[in-house]
Amino acid sequence: MGNRAIITGQGQSTGIYLHWNGGEDSVKAFLRYAQLKGLPQLEQSETAILPLAVVVTNFFGNDGMTIALETGITNPRHVGETWDLDNGLYVVAGWQIVNHYGHNPHQHAHAMADMLAEIDQAQPSRDQLGAEVLNAVPVPASQLAIGDRIYIPGQKETATITTRTNNGWVTNQWPGEASNPNNLIRTETVQLVERPNETAESAAPVEVH
Secondary structure (H helix, E strand, O other), X not given: OOOOEEEEEOOOOOXXXXXXXXXXXXXXXXXXXXXXXXXXXXXXXXXXXXXXXXXXXXXXXXXXXXXXXXXXXXXHHHHHHHOOOOOOXXXXXXXXXXXXXOOOOOOOOOOHHHHHHHHHHOOOHHHOOOXXXXXXXXXXXXXXXXXXXXXXXXXXXXXXXXXXXXXXXXXXXXXXXXXXXXXXXXXXXXXXXEOOOOOOOOXXXXXXX
């Protein structure tokens, strides 16, 4: 009895066995949370699955039964279609489900926002993202404006856009602002937490040498 599934990275042979919450809705929420946290993508290496396993273990509690690591997954299709899994096996790349083998996983019993909040609340307080990050809206970096408060996956906290240079948008996350290359936004999209001035327009870039 359960709602079982396995999650594995594309091209990898190690996966996470879920005894509960193996439906597509829950799995997508686990993946989205990992993406927001900036965890290693599952297809990168065999050990990339471990940080996600920690997040899932925190969610369920470590009772020794609800979650396990499965090794030796050399034929994902065979595992998904022949093992006793209620929801089969999910193959993941870029935090998206790129293949599914086995039983129909199209369960929609859990809303994404609710699942993300539950997952976050189950993590140690120092590791929680908080509601404002979970509710932030992804926007292209090209659409940012001075004053926007943003979150970049993998960062510890939010930051505010302070200026625009010839190299791109700059935040106040680290000392030095525009003179500190760590403040330069290098991603194509960010999570928009707050836009104090809804009519803000992109400023002309400031030359940085």
